[in-house]
Amino acid sequence: MLDADFFRRWMTAAAASVDREADRLTALDSPIGDADHGSNLQRGFRAVRDALDKEPPATPGAVLTQAGRLLISTVGGASGPLYGTLLRRAGKSLGDAAEVDERQLAEALRAGTDAVMQLGGAAPGDKTMIDALVPAVDALGDSFAAARDAAERGAVATTPLQARKGRASYLGERSIGHQDPGATSSALLIAALLDASGP
Ligand code: ADP
Numbered sequence: 001m002l003d004a005d006f007f008r009r010w011m012t013a014a015a016a017s018v019d020r021e022a023d024r025l026t027a028l029d030s031p032i033g034d035a036d037h038g039s040n041l042q043r044g045f046r047a048v049r050d051a052l053d054k055e056p057p058a059t060p061g062a063v064l065t066q067a068g069r070l071l072i073s074t075v076g077g078a079s080g081p082l083y084g085t086l087l088r089r090a091g092k093s094l095g096d097a098a099e100v101d102e103r104q105l106a107e108a109l110r111a112g113t114d115a116v117m118q119l120g121g122a123a124p125g126d127k128t129m130i131d132a133l134v135p136a137v138d139a140l141g142d143s144f145a146a147a148r149d150a151a152e153r154g155a156v157a158t159t160p161l162q163a164r165k166g167r168a169s170y171l172g173e174r175s176i177g178h179q180d181p182g183a184t185s186s187a188l189l190i191a192a193l194l195d196a197s198g199p
């Protein structure tokens, strides 16, 4: 079973991973965006980590809801409301249970991903974070490692796509040949689940 501390460790691991990879995320956002994805997420996840450290919420749902709220208020840029919606919707789906199992986590992230698609209007294949999140959620029923691998493959598979949503879509065909920064950060977020599960 996964308790509130597991979810806090997940968000802390995501913050550490975003810190490590911030320059790469910003570099990916340079040819097909405005070169701020790494710094946007770094600001957001640092705020999340600090808030969860200071006053750890009591339930898994409350951890994700608070993290989502903080991402919306601190990230600036398209990815803030989208990641915020992912986590807030997932948190809502977990309700106020003190512990949840892997299946409930998978269902919650499915609901969160659906909410992101509704908010941003992106479908799989549009070269966005959805291209990593959907395969990850599909694989989450198997294992965290399977979800991480699926998200990573999904992020890499955005390279030959033409962007149909977000800033990169303004480039039309010139968006082809670059990996999507948001799909890349989504793969980091999913990979952080393994860090939270311990050694
Ligand atoms: P901005 O484009 O406002 O500078 P970021 O650079 O932080 O915001 O985030 C860009 C990422 O957000 C993209 O790489 C893409 O994955 C994701 N994104 C943008 N628009 C959408 C959308 N409508 N639906 C899903 N994801 C999106």
Ligand code: MG
Binding pocket: 029, 033, 034, 035, 036, 037, 077, 167
């Ligand atoms: Mg950007």
Ligand code: MG
Binding pocket: 034, 036, 076, 077, 078
């Ligand atoms: Mg921006």
